[in-house]
Amino acid sequence: MSFMFRSVPRIVCEAGGIAKTGSLMKELGASRVTIVCDPGIVKLGFAQKAQDALEAAGIAVQIFSEVEADPPQKIVEAAIAGARDWKADGVIGLGGGSSLDSAKLVALLANSDQTIEEIYGVDKATGDRLPLIQIPTTAGTGSEVTWVSVITDNDHLKQVVYTPQLMPDIALLDAELTYGLPQKVTAATGLDAMVHAIEGYTSRTRKNPIADGMAVTALSLLGKNLMKVIENPGDKEARSAMLQGSLIAGMAFANASVAAIHGLAYPLGARFHIPHGHANALVMAQVIRFNLPAAKKLYAELAPCLIEGVDFDSEDAAAEAFVKRIEEMVPASGLEIRLRDLGVTEESLPEMAEEVFTKIHRLIDSNPRDMTAKDIEAIYRSVY
Secondary structure: OOOOOOOOOOOOOEEHHHHHHHHHHHOOOOOOEEEEHHHHHHHHOOOHHHHHHHHHHOOEEEEEOOOOOOOOOHHHHHHHHHHHOOOOEEEEEOOOOHHHHHHHHHHHHHOOOOHHHOOOEEOOOOOOOOOOEEEEOOOOOOOOHOEEEEEOOOOEEEEEEEEEHHHOOEEEEEEHHHOOHHHHHHHHHHHHHHHHHHHHHHHHOOOHHHHHHHHHHHHHHHHHHHHHHOOOOOHHHHHHHHHHHHHHHHHOOOOOOOOOOHHHHHHHHHHOOOOHHHHHHHHHHHHHHHHHHHHHHHHHHHHHHHOOOOOOOOOOOOHHHHHHHHHHHHOOOOOOOOOOHHHHOOHHHHHHHHHHHHHHHHHHOOOOOOOOHEEEEHHHHHOO
């Protein structure tokens, strides 16, 4: 087996660690830093905390706080232009996956003459990015440890940038930033992280033993703690475990790939603005059930991550128990689980299925079981 595994150079995990942002950025040699976030992060006071820490270290600060979910290309371009004009020499991503993905592109393109369109795809970027620290405020995307950025182009299609320059210098995990998350955000992002671990472990294209070990560790952390933080949002130990699980799952899928769950989720976000984690949650149980005939052995291996203290008498029993556990967790999360309840139209289902099959086929290729456009449409209809 031959493979390559990339990882972030430094991970800092500490409650209250946002106060170290200034000293960490100073170590990276930056003196003018752009913070990329969304309006909610400003309202919560997190952007101010980062700004205070940076200014205390003698670093000038610019805040770009206009990031939107499934970040539109024009918003990311505005952030890049602002950082260029301000002559930023460092970038901080602060928030959920949309802010972190946007920050990666700001750090790369504020230091480049390339346009976003020129780097869509794999290894299209040239040159070096600015120093970059990523600080997640949700336990879900794993974007703080990947070299992937997903945005929505001007035609409302998901576009992905894969390039090693997007890997940040530092991922900073501060569990205190997640204590006040709304229940639905906690649930959606937590299930998203579980999907990263499961799809990384079952990938057909880049599965490897290092990513496998991380996926198992991540899924164990996430499976044991997701319902705890949903039921008791103030559980600090469980919040920290979720952040760690999310990060480790991010490292796993970044090196092994995600698959059909993500593929089916992308149009739901781009067309109907369903948050990414929620979009994954809508289809995850059905895709996992569809994959069971091809992924039985792998699902059986993952079953102890979610079901403790049970000795299964067969591979079939373990795999079935794993799938049933996922089918129980999604509705128990409190999220809406029907597309119709989230504004998805029935006439869009075949269109989305065709889009996934023809334009996002790289993720279908990673899926453990082959899929046709009709299979994809049937899954959409099963949750409509």
